[in-house]
Amino acid sequence: MSDLSSAQSSVKQATLQQPIWRNALAGLQMLFVAFGALVLMPLITGLDPSVALFTAGIGTLIFQLITKQTVPIFLASSFVFIAPIAYSVQTWGMAAAMGSLFVSGLVYVAIAALVAIRGTGFLHRLMPPVVTGPIIMAIGLGLAPIAVNMAMGKSGDGAAELFPYTDSLIVSMSALITTLLVATLGKGIFRLIPIMAGVLVGYIMASIMGMVSTDAVANSEWFAIPNFITPEFNLAAILFMLPVAIAPAIEHVGDILAIGSVTGKDYTKEPGLHRTLLGDGVATSTAALLGGPPNTTYSEVTGAVMLTKMFNPRIMLWAACFAIVLAFVAKFGVALQTIPAPVMGGILILLFGSIAGVGMNILVKAQVDLSDQRNLVIVSTTLVFGIGGMAMGNADFSLQGISLCGLVAIALNLLLPQTKAEEASLGHPQAITENKIEQSSV
Template sequence: MTKKDYIDVHETPAIQKLIPLSLQHLFAMFGSTVLVPLLTGLDVSVALLTSGIGTLLFLLITRGKLPNYLGSSFAFIGPIITVSASQGVGTAMLGCFIAGLVYLVVALIVKLAGINWLNRLLPPVLIASIIIVIGLSLSGVAVGWALNDPLSDPAKPAYSLAAVEVAFVTLAMTVVANLFFRGFLSVLPVLMGMVVGYAYTYIRHPEWIDFKSIAAAPLFITPSMWVKEHFITGQVLDAFTSPASWMAALIIAPVAFVTLAEHIGHLLVTANIMNRDLMRDPGLHRSIAGDGVAVIFASFLGGPPSTTYGENMGVLAMTKVYSRMVIAGAACFAILFAFVGKIGAFLMTIPKPVLGGVTIVLFGIIAVQGMRMYVEHNIDFSHKRNMVVAAIVLVTGIGGFKLDFHEITFSNFIAHLTIDNIAMATFLGIVLHAVLPNKDVAFGNNGNQNEQLHKQAS
């Protein structure tokens, strides 16, 4: 790859390019980020604010070397709903705060212990398989948005040819822009796909767009009005002083270990996209700490916990624009849109089939990055060991294999904890690699494990 092929992390595009590039990242993550607060009963505007500020904090802590956007984490949905229903949203946010502390403790351990042990646990065949899982495990969300009537009950989605039509137009525009456009337009495929998809929806299916909500929304929300309507910091502080709240909140803390596995996978995806060792520079400890600080900040304001986002990694891979200023711009737009009522309302009207059209290619590109890693490391699948490890990780991860613990009791509070498919697939892969013989073949390139570790350390 030559310098002309990409915009590096330290480079800043001209302002007329920076704005649309930043909006592209924001639009790509918008659907998933606002879905979490809608499902958990949290505030969408707060989610946008904490997402934006959390991303800026993440960029600061990682020294601007990780161009990742932080959006709402899906892993916390169940625990937040459960704790909020019985103990109140303040207690749920206290639990998210504790999860953020877990991130910081793990970051400190990683800083002290280094990452050589992690390199031994995660050979290329396993890393590549996890990357594929991260992309394809999200495929059901993208396809669901593309196939179903956006006006139907989310609990009972109804198949719609009209939705397929809109998703196809959006997807086609995204692909055409990416492959055939030249110059600056070639790095805006997602934004162009969504604009064309939205315009097509307006012409063909205007009933899907809630224009009344846009008209009813205020143009600007003053800080005093915003705090009064959106902040729940008082409820969080009340929970801090209640021992019973702390006991109930502890049920959310273990979720941090689930999202940490996802976080490491996302960092490996980003490293593969950028073709550099991000585990060492800026370092896994900084990446985890940045995410943890963002989670802690969001919990105080009443926003959903944050995580790095697959949609944005897909945009990085498709456009090869890694500029931290583009990500920072997307964060600033998210903060701005939290206070501009009509823009926020407009973004909420983006039909799900439009989002489905762009995420089909974004999630697929993440999976392709894993396949590319198989090739670059010369993983030998004629060896049964590699076949078994990859097969089990792929099927359990993509198939949705998970563990549900339904009766966990803390101080007469009963809830359930779910270890999701990505964490389970990662765990199974690590265990298999640890117990099976002939570990060298898992590192590819003629199975020379020491050579691989030396290259990763240099």
């Protein structure tokens, strides 16, 4: 065993023997780290942030149960689904959007079953980096207009002006600059909460500018049941959402390898990738049944685990319990909804850009050669279909945005002939992914 692995094992053993109060305090800290992104996603899509807190907690408990409390992961709102949720809500309504997200969770379950039967090789053949990279880039770049509109004081679609332009820019840039500075210059645990810092400074500036009204907070009850939504199942909405679920499922593999590189354990073997995928999928479907956003693993929490060396999965159980309790504090949920659009817009400029950056990084780390015509065709077509608003279908049903570009990317990858070098590289996806993690940690 290497010195690094021995050190990780010693630290892990120490954290497993911590008293309950220390685990509880560490769990509260993990929730604090994830909190900014957790509540921002539902605020953008019109979901109840209290429901998002509740389903993040329930989802994490489900994940830990299915994975036998072996992986120190906290699940919370996924930004990948923002644009598809917004379109689904606008087209078919919130209940139908929740129904489609429930089925999306079942996609994870189906992939988990395939992984249990056939291993992970087919995943990398279906969606190699040349496919997942541009899809994730299209997700981030396609959301860019929403961030810019909100930063300028408009609604997400730009149709309505909510606040004066100059005041909005001052507020949004204050939030953005604070987030950038904390992310790049912050030390210790503070470096892991740039979103919360940006929201706090932006909110203070917005209050000074007269953009914040706290009347709703004063008039609300202290405790209340979150606004749960019963899903409806609309075939068109389901077919629209299904392709969107595939890319995050593939990304899940990288997330599990990343947390494994931090703790020194191979979670693809124990509890097994099929169990982690199953846990993520069941958590997402459960969230949709309650009206919450789909769940995903959080890199912020992975970073906190690495920084604090808190490897005990029971810590995430405490974080989940705190999230569930907080969901019933009505004044807290109402206060979150008073955050003005310019504050969120400033932070979303960075977040959506970061999503696009993740997609670019996938291509770079996998050394995808864009001078190769096959790769160039897949990447360029996927990007334009995803960002340009291409739609195919009729008045009853159409595919567009991420759903369409995801299917197009997969189809092109399967139909266009590969070189022998490309076929060989697909035979060693584990080594490629581990190399990506090793390079990114340097």
